[in-house]
Amino acid sequence: MSTMQEVAKKAGVSKATVSRVLSGKGYVSEATKDQVYKAIEEAGYRPNLLARNLATNKSQCIGLVVTNTLYNGSYFSGLLSQAAQKLEDNGRQLILVDGKHSAEEEQAAIQFLLDLRCDAIIIYPRFLTIDVMDDIIEQYKQPIMVVNRRLRKHQSHCICCDHKGASFNATKYLIEQGHRDIAFITGSLDSPTAIERLSGYKEALNQYGITPQDSLILKGKWTPASGAAAIELLLSNQTTFSAVLASNDDMAIGAIKTLSQTGIAVPDSVSVIGFDNIPTAPYLHPALSSVKDPVSDMMNEVIDRLISMLDGGYLSKDNLFTSNLLIRESVSKGPFWGK
Amino acid sequence: MSTMQEVAKKAGVSKATVSRVLSGKGYVSEATKDQVYKAIEEAGYRPNLLARNLATNKSQCIGLVVTNTLYNGSYFSGLLSQAAQKLEDNGRQLILVDGKHSAEEEQAAIQFLLDLRCDAIIIYPRFLTIDVMDDIIEQYKQPIMVVNRRLRKHQSHCICCDHKGASFNATKYLIEQGHRDIAFITGSLDSPTAIERLSGYKEALNQYGITPQDSLILKGKWTPASGAAAIELLLSNQTTFSAVLASNDDMAIGAIKTLSQTGIAVPDSVSVIGFDNIPTAPYLHPALSSVKDPVSDMMNEVIDRLISMLDGGYLSKDNLFTSNLLIRESVSKGPFWGK
């Protein structure tokens, strides 16, 4: 692969001039410009991004850390391409790094991106605690944004949404439909999102004078299989229920599958609602209703802020994000299908 | 961020020694090692990967080019995380770049990875023609592998599978079940995979003395919506059919949705088979049967070859891949569900 030096030689100019032509900065006569372009063409020259990044101390890359349990599924894929597109429109590249299955690995992923000298980092955390993230943000000068967690110290560096409220509303909706025995399938309980959704459910029940029943609260793991297992448990215990609220669509799908196989009509005998509203949701099962999760909105917001910060020059971190936590209220119920 | 120089100073040694400690190459006494480690700790030092990559002319990164229409969906996501994991187990990172919606953009994606000095590149092409790819492979010294296309010149640089045969077998299966009016929903016809699947269908019909009917061949676009539209067209034309073979699961799902809404029982009145066997397939619809697509096997194979090449040292490109095209015969039919 030819270097800038070779191009310079071919064009009969210096490296510096070639660099100027390429960057468009500084004055270069039209004549030499032409020569340089011709030389570039001839040499099949391509700039070495590593060298450029090293020299400029910029990479034009934004890192994203996500655990693969999240991006390995229909939930995250749309988000990903949307984020990548948005960044590219701004002349940047998205680098995705797997946060894997532990806080340590999530941290390692962040470190890797830092080591790569990414211009900024977006974290969609799964295991990392708020305190650790607050520390990390303090430690590095690269802007780091956290999605879907409420940080304590650096509130301007995070964006999250009201999972509890969304869950509350979904439960309320079911109650208003006349349901009183509403089963709830939780997500993995080491996830704040799962906790918030559970508490929204409980709060709604309480508010309507219904005592939450332990027997109606099933521990799931976000997977269709765990949703199916939850329903099986319910049935084998002969617990009465007329509605199911699952903490995500995947579990709702698993739940519906088991119900259908057992000959229980959805939604005629049992109503099922999930969360996240994954893109294929409308096709997944005619009886699945879902509460939208605004991750894609959040991601857009994060990228906007990041870009305006990076492009905006030397804004101080603390002043940049004047708006507070972005809370979105987002319960959009899909229709019950198939009647 | 502190540099190696600073660490060296702190430890009272030279940069070179620090480098040796870090890389584990060359002799360093235990005593100085300890000092260096202490200094690293104290300084909170982290190596600058850009600088290292520039110096070594290696990035430990493997690039993957995929069009977002592919990775934005349940089809590719599993594959992605699997590939990333496999590479990481080998101390490498996967960089995913969007091939977008045209041959030019796919080429640009490849260029970007080349410019980043990725150690190797994997292309899952959508628009790029075989000839262009053959040219590119010739042009660069980085190993470039192509998945799901049969190259002309550099057969050792590609891995593909027998879509036609799989489609043939699926059609044959339906015929053997007694179906004669089998509708076929194609994928986008600018895709070789779509063409191959269509020709497998036709060939099977011909072999069993059934003349392919134009009215039974519907043009789809890989999306659930286009699958649904295809069935609507069929119904509005009052074309007779007792089975549907859709060129991928997404379209099959769309097809099933329309059939169900119209009150046509699947699979009692109409059998539906899709392709690709996406992970959620078993949960998508009880009546969906699917033919497995071996992409994940192919991807594994590609990575294995790439790694063995990169690690193996100075093997010449031409001699490395002694095995020929990897053709996998892979028709694993799921059971018809729900009876």
Next chain:
DNA sequence: TTGTAAGCGTTATCAA
């Protein structure tokens, strides 16, 4: 076992 110094391919600051 360690240090010196020459790269790696750019950018960017000065002079000219």
Next chain:
DNA sequence: TTGATAACGCTTACAA
């Protein structure tokens, strides 16, 4: 309008 030349932070002969 251009050319030297010093960074950028690391690796790696080659010497010592």
